[in-house]
Amino acid sequence: MRTRPATHVATDDVVQPFSIERADVRGRLVRLGPALDGVLAGHAYPEAVATLLGELLVVAVASAGALKFQGTLSLQTSSDGPVPLMIAEYRAPGGDEGDTAPARLRGYARFDGPKVAAALQDGPVEHSTMQRLLGKGSLAFTVEPTPGAERYQGVTALEGPSIVESVHAYFRQSEQLDAAIRVDVGGVTRMDGSGRSQWRAGGVLIQRMPGKNYLERNDDEWRRALALVGSSGRFDLLDPTLSARDTLHLLFPEDDLRAFDPVAVEARCRCSRERVDMVLRSFPASEMAEMVVDGEIAVTCEFCHAHYRFVPADLGI
Numbered sequence: 079m080r081t082r083p084a085t086h087v088a089t090d091d092v093v094q095p096f097s098i099e100r101a102d103v104r105g106r107l108v109r110l111g112p113a114l115d116g117v118l119a120g121h122a123y124p125e126a127v128a129t130l131l132g133e134l135l136v137v138a139v140a141s142a143g144a145l146k147f148q149g150t151l152s153l154q155t156s157s158d159g160p161v162p163l164m165i166a167e168y169r170a171p172g173g174d175e176g177d178t179a180p181a182r183l184r185g186y187a188r189f190d191g192p193k194v195a196a197a198l199q200d201g202p203v204e205h206s207t208m209q210r211l212l213g214k215g216s217l218a219f220t221v222e223p224t225p226g227a228e229r230y231q232g233v234t235a236l237e238g239p240s241i242v243e244s245v246h247a248y249f250r251q252s253e254q255l256d257a258a259i260r261v262d263v264g265g266v267t268r269m270d271g272s273g274r275s276q277w278r279a280g281g282v283l284i285q286r287m288p289g290k291n292y293l294e295r296n297d298d299e300w301r302r303a304l305a306l307v308g309s310s311g312r313f314d315l316l317d318p319t320l321s322a323r324d325t326l327h328l329l330f331p332e333d334d335l336r337a338f339d340p341v342a343v344e345a346r347c348r349c350s351r352e353r354v355d356m357v358l359r360s361f362p363a364s365e366m367a368e369m370v371v372d373g374e375i376a377v378t379c380e381f382c383h384a385h386y387r388f389v390p391a392d393l394g395i
């Protein structure tokens with residue numbers, strides 16, 4: 079991989095891989111603006127739901143590097159609360175479009191509006207927003223690799239007060255993954271003078287490099303890096319005026335940082351008429367026939383709300 083000093087880095091909708099050589103730490107800084115807004119806007123999510131889904135999306139983007147894969151990483155929560163399902167999906171660059179194509183991000187949350195409002199207002203005071211909205215359940219990491227590689231899935235319980243806590247529990251279970259993550263999600267006023275607000279998010283994941291036996295490992299440096307990531311309030315990962323470079327230097331002020339080639343991220347669904355056609359044809363003709371309403375089968379993508387309409391003749395029924 080090509081490296082260069084941490085001076086040429088992109089600012090928004092970008093993953094900035096970096097390393098701190100002295101501490102044997104690799105990391106990924108995530109900065110999402112329009113890409114996050116593109117995934118969250120248009121779904122009429124209550125603010126608390128959009129924030130939780132935003133956290134899951136940043137975790138997906140940040141973890142994708144730590145889990146070493148090509149293909150698609152999806153994080154899915156399934157639980158018994160008023161937000162029973164959230165999916166965040168990160169598709170790594172590469173494949174047909176070439177390595178320089180942006181990574182793609184999509185996601186959605188299912189929610190019951192009145193129950194969300196009730197849970198936020200009347201939930202147990204000791205429960206966090208996540209505990210009130212998601213309830214009890216699980217978080218699954220699924221890697222759909224490029225053809226020829228094996229599908230992988232890991233599942234952990236939703237634990238603690240936040241998505242990030244559950245992810246840390248997952249990392250602890252995975253023996254080879256010594257990693258920590260921090261995420262901030264929020265709305266900020268657009269820079270275009272329109273006065274409208276826009277979703278933004280920032281995150282940083284650090285990972286201890288494997289391969290050294292533990293006598294050679296520098297525990298003090300790792301703990302110091304963990305403390306720097308964990309310390310909050312020193313700056314704002316969401317600040318649209320801070321470049322990724324400045325954010326990294328604020329996070330690790332005394333370190334010899336190296337930045338690797340950044341990866342651009344865009345909001346893009348991967349649904350298509352062909353895919354929907356294929357899914358519909360996987361049902362027996364009798365079941366397809368039952369889906370016909372007013373002479374057509376209408377399908378709406380849960381991720382992007384794209385509508386697809388088929389008349390029975392399209393599907394050979």
Ligand SMILES: [Zn+2]
Nearest residue numbers: 347349379382
């Ligand atoms: Zn779609």
